Amino acid sequence: MSAPRRGDRDLIKALNRNLVLNIVRRQGPLSRTQIRDLSRLSMGAVSQITAELLDEGWVREVGESEPTGGRRQILLRLRPQAGYAVGVKLMEDRIVCAVTDLEVSEVLYLEQPTLGHSPEVVVSAIVSAVRQAIVDAGISSRQVLGIGVGLAGVVNMQSGVVHYSPFFQWRELPLADLIAAQIKLPVYVDNDVNTLTLTEHLFGxxxxxxxxxxxxxxxxxxxxxxxxxxxxxxxxxxxxxxxxxxxxxxxxxxxxxxxxxxxxxxxxxxxxxxxxxxxxxxxxxxxxxxxxxxxxxxxxxxxxxxxxxxxxxxxxxxxxxxxxxxxxxxxxxxxxxxxxxxxxxxxxxxxxxxxxxxxxxxxxxxxxxxDDRAWARGAAGLVVAKSFESPLVKAEGDRGGLGAT
Amino acid sequence: MSAPRRGDRDLIKALNRNLVLNIVRRQGPLSRTQIRDLSRLSMGAVSQITAELLDEGWVREVGESEPTGGRRQILLRLRPQAGYAVGVKLMEDRIVCAVTDLEVSEVLYLEQPTLGHSPEVVVSAIVSAVRQAIVDAGISSRQVLGIGVGLAGVVNMQSGVVHYSPFFQWRELPLADLIAAQIKLPVYVDNDVNTLTLTEHLFGxxxxxxxxxxxxxxxxxxxxxxxxxxxxxxxxxxxxxxxxxxxxxxxxxxxxxxxxxxxxxxxxxxxxxxxxxxxxxxxxxxxxxxxxxxxxxxxxxxxxxxxxxxxxxxxxxxxxxxxxxxxxxxxxxxxxxxxxxxxxxxxxxxxxxxxxxxxxxxxxxxxxxxDDRAWARGAAGLVVAKSFESPLVKAEGDRGGLGAT
DNA sequence: TTCGAATTCTTCACTCAATGAAATAAGGTT
DNA sequence: AACCTTATTTCATTGAGTGAAGAATTCGAA
Incomplete structure (x- = not known):
């Protein structure tokens, strides 16, 4: 089964938290009042939720707006350093790897050749590249939200299984699990164009x-x-x-x-x-x-x-x-x-x-x-997208298909 | 703007009500215990919600299940007569019209020729056919949830505007409004294949x-x-x-x-x-x-x-x-x-x-x-689909795109 | 300078849907 | 009849959101 269902109140809280976080992420620096208007929540709820987000470091107070004839508004914006993502794009002969912040801005980029097409060789190349990248970026792996991998082919993102890869001739390879077995971080795998698409959806x-x-x-x-x-x-x-x-x-x-x-x-x-x-x-x-x-x-x-x-x-x-x-x-x-x-x-x-x-x-x-860097950023975007994904999507499986007609 | 936002509690209530209603509709006769398992709500919530639905006539208690070694379960099922829908499918030379219950079972069917392709002629034919159908079906228009119209062409369901109809040579015709002006009922217009698809989604x-x-x-x-x-x-x-x-x-x-x-x-x-x-x-x-x-x-x-x-x-x-x-x-x-x-x-x-x-x-x-009857039923299904639609879909416009990643 | 109006944000008592446990109902079994 | 099992109802508790009152600023005019 899935995670224990802790009740609808938890869901609604998570939903509104996510809503506020995404509004701040997307609409740039905003005051609490503006968030109230955009989210249609009450002022009190916004106050409560932003306090939490501030406390946990997801957002940051950043100066004040121009005066509007009363108390000045305190602007909030996403704190891009609240977490990092590692993106890996598999090419035929090499892998390219990027560490990005929450805005999918590149913090570090590296390339590494892959000497072979077998799952073992490629997986260990991915693992070493990711480790290297985290070290070179000067961050702790505790700050890393996850690893995103993009490659050409048919991939089931939910399960992390590569059904078919034309370059590597893989079939039904549980790539996410293979990587996760060696690095204790969430691993997401998807078709490379899907990773680009998600990143475009998030920030493009x-x-x-x-x-x-x-x-x-x-x-x-x-x-x-x-x-x-x-x-x-x-x-x-x-x-x-x-x-x-x-x-x-x-x-x-x-x-x-x-x-x-x-x-x-x-x-x-x-x-x-x-x-x-x-x-x-x-x-x-x-x-x-x-x-x-x-x-x-x-x-x-x-x-x-x-x-x-x-x-x-x-x-x-x-x-x-x-x-x-x-x-x-x-x-x-x-x-x-x-x-x-x-x-x-x-x-x-x-x-x-x-x-x-x-x-x-x-x-x-x-x-x-x-170019290569954009592909790698796209793969990192997969992780960021997961972080900002609506809890509804996760909850959907638990209920009888909530959004269904 | 949209309907006044009455808060998240109302939304969650509506959501769960809709969830239970759809579970009963789809999975046939069910006991409250089964509904609890399928919806992952608590027994108390199910009891409360089903009481409301019973009270309002949406569902009905229908006998008991075979014994399972304890108190027998009281089975609930959708009460198809809780509402009726009128479906109209526009053909080139005639309209076909069906009255159905909530399960999209045909209660009455009639055809009527259309003498011309102008909006006025077709609209008044629709109106008279719908009136006739409601009378012939022996129901009151208070029991009718709405009118669904299906036709070939490009239609915007939200606005009820026909952007383009190949048969009638209409362009940008606000068909839903034209009909609603003459019959005080909700009117939904969509491409005919979409109405079939919705009906298939609901009951097929x-x-x-x-x-x-x-x-x-x-x-x-x-x-x-x-x-x-x-x-x-x-x-x-x-x-x-x-x-x-x-x-x-x-x-x-x-x-x-x-x-x-x-x-x-x-x-x-x-x-x-x-x-x-x-x-x-x-x-x-x-x-x-x-x-x-x-x-x-x-x-x-x-x-x-x-x-x-x-x-x-x-x-x-x-x-x-x-x-x-x-x-x-x-x-x-x-x-x-x-x-x-x-x-x-x-x-x-x-x-x-x-x-x-x-x-x-x-x-x-x-x-x-x-056949013709299936097209007319499909159009009626459009109305039924609206009745069972998740409140989330309606609420989505009010918030910053709730389900968005 | 001082007061009041305007605007932002915080605090808090209140509300209401969901929960979980206890109570009740109703059938089986020995 | 005593007892077990399962289904359903009832109800005190919980917690997120609301709305109103209050605190914090800022602007502008007397």
Whole structure:
């Protein structure tokens, strides 16, 4: 079963505490009066709760506001140093690791190669990197709220089990437990794009947006989504396989075994393949997306065409997200957005052509490049998100599905 | 603003009341002890709440269970007659109307032609049909919890505004307000597939399933989804345009103005068109899907091919839902499922081919034909769903987004 | 400078839903 | 009939939130 149910009063207290904490976190420095208005709690309750939060160090009094004709308001804001998170992103050949504070600002960053793909090797690399990072950051592990791990693949966040990892060829690996067995800290594991999405939800453009999606384009093509203000994970964490939508039934084979997946048609490797297949002669072939962009900048028609084809497919894929989910915001992210307009223009064009009726009017787009540090921060954000998660989400399992219709 | 906030105690009371009511509604006849176990409330609270619900007529004591070696349990169940709902489904040429009880069992059904497509004509037809239905059902309008209206198109349920109706060519029509102005009852308007989905969630296969989708195939192709235990509507009610996914960039034109939409490729009219275009000679052309099925039964290769092509496209579309959302359940519904295996076999086949990795293992499928009565009941279900909706959903707007991470 | 009005924040008596334990009810078993 | 078992009700207790009164500031005008 789950934690012992201590009654509804405890729940409501925790709920309001969490509410106040999140309001302070999100809306920046606020006076108690403002918190009262935003939370719709009574002044007394706010006073009580903020006193507790101050006492425990979660928030801090920070100066006063401009006078408003009476007693000045004492502003409260989140104390970012109230806790730290360690984020780890697993790449194919290395892991990158960041220590962040509660605002997911980087305190320390390090990289470490992984010499092998077996669970033992990777887990011990993670453990040593985390230990190193905590020491280097000059904090005690008591201050660490937890460890977040992000990797490509299908992951069940609840259980911490990696159902499938394309890089490491893992199946049904209880990664969270393996790490937790060696470090006595809460460990959360999730798909890497989900960690980015959560971080965006907490501190990024996804602020207060009920429904939005994050799309990453790079070596693969991934997706994370927040629906009804909550990260959507689908059945066993299997949602968001955007990169494996079949967009061309007779298309090229994909690593996943199918044909014509978006990822096989439009990822960065697909762009490079596109050029290689059409220029089999001796001319210099691009090895990375940067080469392709350089070629396109130099006027290379084939390079431009390759990026355009890629953009067209991505736009077609995005139109499906718009038609099915109509999110308020789509964040375009990943390493691949550095290709700029070569890819973005056809994306927009395809979206206009394939999105239903006026749906596109309700969707805004943001371009946000992602590098290694951002991935690591995203994984740390997973831990911070857990810390600020509504107690309702945790309680839901205990009752007969509280929020259910 | 919203209703005056009377404090958290009221909320928690309402929450638990709603919880108990929904447990009784869903899990059939239950004793108070069983309710205690399911709700994790204390015996005293259950006693108090059930007393209230009994007093107000929402539930009823109904016999006793088999003895368990002590005092017998008094079973409680929902009193379906505690309220009635009127459901109206708008078709192109007529409206169908049903009065149902709280279990969405049909009490009365009637049809009425609509002579025109203007808002005035349709609204007055709705109003007269509803009045007639209430009288014929032999109930007082005081017992009616509300009126639910379902129609094809993009609808914002919150505001009751029809953003776009393909049949009637309405745009930004405040249909709920127009009806409410003539009948003093709560009016809820939503996309017709959403009403079906809600009803499925309340009393159908979607019972207790966190994430599921309902797909309807018929004159059009529609979709409704429940995600995180709640109907997902996207931005302004624009989600679920499954029928307008572009599955063939160079495909035939669709009524919506685009090309190659699933609906233009695989709906019932598309199947008929497929045959007409390939058999332009004098041989008897099918007018309805029933004709096509009859021809297929008679061994007509072209009819079979048309259904197979349709199924293949629907399967491809479904694979996108599986890859993006990975719901636990997909209900295949609508008039079109009567085509049986001619269409279902290629759907399954295409799904197997295009769904990512093992995702399909987590999805179950149910086939559930829909006729006019089912659509009308679905619309009534919209009202019932509102009656049983968690107070949290209503309160959410008042606070800073309670459930937010 | 002094007083009063305005505004923020704290304190405290009160309320009410939930709890938990004791009491009551009602059937079985020996 | 005495006794056990289970179901339900009753009730004193608990604790979070409320609302009003009070304390703390600040501004502005006499």
């Amino acid at each position: 453009a996804g602020h207060d947006i009920e429904n939005f999606a994050v799309i990453t384009v790079g070596r693969g093509i991934g997706m994370g989504m927040v629906l009804h203000h909550r990260l959507y994970q689908g059945g066993p964490g299997g949602a968001g396989e955007f990169g494996h939508l079949t967009l061309d039934v007779d298309g090229p084979p994909c690593d996943c075994g199918k044909r014509g997946c978006l990822e096989a048609l439009a990822s960065d490797p697909a762009v490079i393949r596109y050029i290689q297949q059409r220029r089999p002669d001796g001319r210099a072939l691009p090895g990375t997306l940067l080469d392709v962009i350089a070629a396109a900048d130099g006027g290379d028609a084939l390079a431009r065409e390759a990026l355009e084809v890629s953009g067209r497919y991505i736009g077609l894929g995005l139109s499906m997200i718009v038609n099915l989910l109509c999110p308020t915001l789509i964040v375009l992210s990943g390493e691949g957005v550095i290709a700029g307009e070569y890819r973005l223009a056809p994306i927009r064009e395809a979206l206009r052509r394939h999105a239903f009726n006026g749906l596109l009017d309700n969707v805004s787009f943001i371009i946000k490049p992602t | 296969a979607g019972h207790d399933i966190e994430n599921f989708a309902v797909i309807t195939v018929g004159r059009g192709i529609g979709m409704g989804m429940v995600l995180h235990h709640r109907l997902y509507q996207g931005g302004p009610g624009g989600a679920g345009e499954f029928g307008h996914l572009t599955l063939d960039v160079d495909g035939p034109p669709c009524d919506c103005g685009k090309r190659g939409c699933l609906e233009a490729l695989a709906s019932d009219p598309a199947v008929i068109r497929y045959i007409q275009q390939r058999r332009p000679d004098g041989r008897a052309l099918p007018g309805t899907l029933l004709d096509v099925i009859a021809a297929a039964d008679g061994g007509d290769a072209l009819a079979r091919e048309a259904l197979e092509v349709s199924g293949r496209y629907i399967g491809l579309g479904l694979s996108m839902i599986v890859n993006l959302l990975c719901p636990t359940l997909i209900v295949l519904s609508g008039e079109g499922v009567i085509a049986g295996e001619y269409r279902l076999a290629p759907i399954r086949e295409a799904l197997r081919r295009h769904a990512f990795n093992g995702l399909l293992d987590n999805v179950s499928f149910i086939i559930k034909p829909t």
